[in-house]
Amino acid sequence: xxPRTVSRVVNDEGGYSQATRxxxxxxxxxxxxxxxxxxxxxxxxxxxxxGLVVRNLADPLVLALAASAQDSFREQGRSMFFASSDxxxxxxxxxxxxxxxxxxxxxxxxxxxxxxxxxADYSRRGLPIVAVxxxxxxxxxxxxxxxxxxxxxxxxxxxxxxxxxxxGMIGSVSSSYALCPGEEDKDGTFGAGAGSQMxxxxxxxxxxxxxxxxxLELKPDLxxxxxxxxxxxxxxxxxxxxxxxxxxxDIGVIGCNDIEPAGFVTPSLTTIRLDAGLFAAAVAAAxxxxxxxxxxxxxxxxxxxxxxxxxxx
Amino acid sequence: xxPRTVSRVVNDEGGYSQATRxxxxxxxxxxxxxxxxxxxxxxxxxxxxxGLVVRNLADPLVLALAASAQDSFREQGRSMFFASSDxxxxxxxxxxxxxxxxxxxxxxxxxxxxxxxxxADYSRRGLPIVAVxxxxxxxxxxxxxxxxxxxxxxxxxxxxxxxxxxxGMIGSVSSSYALCPGEEDKDGTFGAGAGSQMxxxxxxxxxxxxxxxxxLELKPDLxxxxxxxxxxxxxxxxxxxxxxxxxxxDIGVIGCNDIEPAGFVTPSLTTIRLDAGLFAAAVAAAxxxxxxxxxxxxxxxxxxxxxxxxxxx
DNA sequence: TGATCAATGGATGACGTCGAGCTAGACCCT
DNA sequence: AGGGTCTAGCTCGACGTCATCCATTGATCA
Numbered sequence: 038x039x040p041r042t043v044s045r046v047v048n049d050e051g052g053y054s055q056a057t058r059x060x061x062x063x064x065x066x067x068x069x070x071x072x073x074x075x076x077x078x079x080x081x082x083x084x085x086x087x088g089l090v091v092r093n094l095a096d097p098l099v100l101a102l103a104a105s106a107q108d109s110f111r112e113q114g115r116s117m118f119f120a121s122s123d124x125x126x127x128x129x130x131x132x133x134x135x136x137x138x139x140x141x142x143x144x145x146x147x148x149x150x151x152x153x154x155x156x157a158d159y160s161r162r163g164l165p166i167v168a169v170x171x172x173x174x175x176x177x178x179x180x181x182x183x184x185x186x187x188x189x190x191x192x193x194x195x196x197x198x199x200x201x202x203x204x205g206m207i208g209s210v211s212s213s214y215a216l217c218p219g220e221e222d223k224d225g226t227f228g229a230g231a232g233s234q235m236x237x238x239x240x241x242x243x244x245x246x247x248x249x250x251x252x253l254e255l256k257p258d259l260x261x262x263x264x265x266x267x268x269x270x271x272x273x274x275x276x277x278x279x280x281x282x283x284x285x286x287d288i289g290v291i292g293c294n295d296i297e298p299a300g301f302v303t304p305s306l307t308t309i310r311l312d313a314g315l316f317a318a319a320v321a322a323a324x325x326x327x328x329x330x331x332x333x334x335x336x337x338x339x340x341x342x343x344x345x346x347x348x349x350x
Numbered sequence: 351x352x353p354r355t356v357s358r359v360v361n362d363e364g365g366y367s368q369a370t371r372x373x374x375x376x377x378x379x380x381x382x383x384x385x386x387x388x389x390x391x392x393x394x395x396x397x398x399x400x401g402l403v404v405r406n407l408a409d410p411l412v413l414a415l416a417a418s419a420q421d422s423f424r425e426q427g428r429s430m431f432f433a434s435s436d437x438x439x440x441x442x443x444x445x446x447x448x449x450x451x452x453x454x455x456x457x458x459x460x461x462x463x464x465x466x467x468x469x470a471d472y473s474r475r476g477l478p479i480v481a482v483x484x485x486x487x488x489x490x491x492x493x494x495x496x497x498x499x500x501x502x503x504x505x506x507x508x509x510x511x512x513x514x515x516x517x518g519m520i521g522s523v524s525s526s527y528a529l530c531p532g533e534e535d536k537d538g539t540f541g542a543g544a545g546s547q548m549x550x551x552x553x554x555x556x557x558x559x560x561x562x563x564x565x566l567e568l569k570p571d572l573x574x575x576x577x578x579x580x581x582x583x584x585x586x587x588x589x590x591x592x593x594x595x596x597x598x599x600d601i602g603v604i605g606c607n608d609i610e611p612a613g614f615v616t617p618s619l620t621t622i623r624l625d626a627g628l629f630a631a632a633v634a635a636a637x638x639x640x641x642x643x644x645x646x647x648x649x650x651x652x653x654x655x656x657x658x659x660x661x662x663x
Numbered sequence: 664t665g666a667t668c669a670a671t672g673g674a675t676g677a678c679g680t681c682g683a684g685c686t687a688g689a690c691c692c693t
Numbered sequence: 694a695g696g697g698t699c700t701a702g703c704t705c706g707a708c709g710t711c712a713t714c715c716a717t718t719g720a721t722c723a
Contacts, residue, residue: 040673041673042670044712045671053671054671073392073453073708073709074452075453075709076392078678078710079389079392079680080710081711086452095413100408101407107432116433116452117431117432118429118431119420120420134384138385139387139399139429140386275614298611300555302611302615389680390679391680392707393708394681395708
């Protein structure tokens with residue numbers, strides 16, 4: 038059997054009979070032949086791999102993103118590298134460099150804060166990059182993000198509509214890519230006429246509890262909380278109850294993300310849902326586009342969000 | 351500058367002057383040179399990559415495993431492929447095949463049920479495999495698991511010591527690797543003299559609720575529940591309260607895993623803690639061992655567990 | 664009969680790197 | 694000066710695959 042013919046069958050080039058094809062496939066099976074994708078990638082310049090770089094593993098969207106991205110990539114016949122930058126710009130750079138040396142065809146990155154120039158640099162040198170929740174203006178790069186402003190407006194409207202008048206916001210000290218709607222609103226001009234106040238904490242349950250304490254200090258008449266993610270919201274609910282405030286009667290709380298526990302904590306959490314499946318599909322499609330048609334300028338993709346009204350507000 | 355000399359510098363082989371080294375490093379910086387790891391792997395037969403294959407992404411241990419494994423591998427200078435088998439043996443096989451074609455040096459696998467022969471086959475053909483929570487008897491393979499039997503005994507002892515007399519167990523229809531202590535105890539011979547009953551459900555919050563209903567049907571005098579994981583335990587707590595049973599007064603509930611929400615649900619969950627960091631470190635070390643000294647027979651690693659007593663039992 | 668086509672396979676070079684072996688010169692020691 | 698040792702640098706081949714180009718064989722078609 039000639040190598041050339043085997044190559045034709047393995048690569049589906051056509052130009053062989055069904056009988057030959059079957060004979061070759063049988064032989065492959067029997068001998069346990071595995072094509073060496075390193076060698077193939079070396080010559081074709083397409084390695085069949087992509088990379089996913091996240092900021093930290095604790096982020097609830099990461100899992101869904103990884104799962105869904107993986108599905109898309111399997112359909113594309115690509116394998117996926119996975120790495121975390123641990124919220125460190127240098128490490129993010131090292132990861133990009135390393136995976137690029139492994140000849141990934143493209144990368145999905147949840148970028149650390151202020152690393153747009155770094156990403157733009159890599160993409161300009163030829164590495165296709167989809168930045169999650171961040172704008173990267175460069176050839177070979179694009180962004181995918183949730184419409185957090187809309188989510189923020191939905192939440193504030195809901196609070197005002199249900200009679201809340203004094204809204205506090207608990208933001209995150211280290212803004213994550215998609216968890217802090219309205220975070221840009223630094224002056225705190227919440228809904229018309231309503232007072233407002235913003236504090237920043239660690240984006241955890243404990244942080245949420247601390248944030249509520251701080252807000253009550255600043256604004257004793259507080260009757261609503263907008264939290265940058267569901268964990269923070271859960272912490273705020275706990276602290277409010279410990280202080281003798283009822284939720285939702287005395288204080289309404291809205292989270293963000295709709296993580297799984299949000300549905301079964303007491304009271305169940307009203308939250309801005311970020312649809313992880315939708316998100317991941319959009320990300321994978323965007324990367325595919327960048328790889329297939331390199332060099333084109335692309336508009337960022339903005340995904341809709343939804344307010345899920347449960348018991349907490 | 352000769353390629354050979356550059357190669358020496360890049361690979362730190364020695365045999366060059368400091369001046370040459372600096373000149374080369376400068377040139378690398380300036381030209382944006384990236385060594386092609388595909389080509390390097392082709393000739394050295396060490397690709398610098400490993401694979402992590404999980405059963406499904408919803409498993410709470412997966413995140414911690416991924417995070418910690420990634421840290422270990424970074425120290426080893428390896429990059430990590432990531433894939434999910436979605437609980438499908440054929441897909442697991444396809445993933446192993448695909449990643450092996452990408453020349454991974456070894457794999458960490460959370461195996462789908464009854465896939466030991468498949469793993470043994472791959473490992474016998476030369477792919478180092480660390481199976482998580484499963485025994486694989488083969489050259490080039492080993493297993494890492496929690497001492498779930500010990501956890502099971504701890505939990506039962508605690509329930510008996512606190513006066514429980516009628517224990518029900520909620521297991522999982524699709525046993526996962528580490529979440530179901532005592533699942534082998536199919537006859538239900540729980541602690542001495544205590545009655546016992548076991549049902550199997552989906553390992554989710556909803557499944558836990560359904561499981562409790564079933565158990566109460568079978569055993570109206572039930573006063574304790576042992577759940578195969580924390581989500582199931584949370585579901586069982588919710589269902590028990592909906593039925594008017596107080597937790598822990600009327601029914602004690604013990605979960606397994608110590609996932610993050612376990613500490614802040616109401617009542618906080620007594621649970622068998624599986625230390626994910628410890629686990630992942632052991633897994634990474636085991637794989638490193640398999641890669642460095644191939645062919646040796648190895649004993650499986652068994653990790654200790656701990657009972658975390660909170661409010662639910 | 665000659666032309667065309669499909670199936671098959673041979674030969675050669677390239678991808679970017681490392682490995683082995685070699686040369687030329689510098690340096691030291693006797 | 695002669696011999697040994699070390700360093701810096703070179704040349705050549707190999708890794709496993711695909712691309713390119715061409716050769717052979719039958720079969721079919723005009």
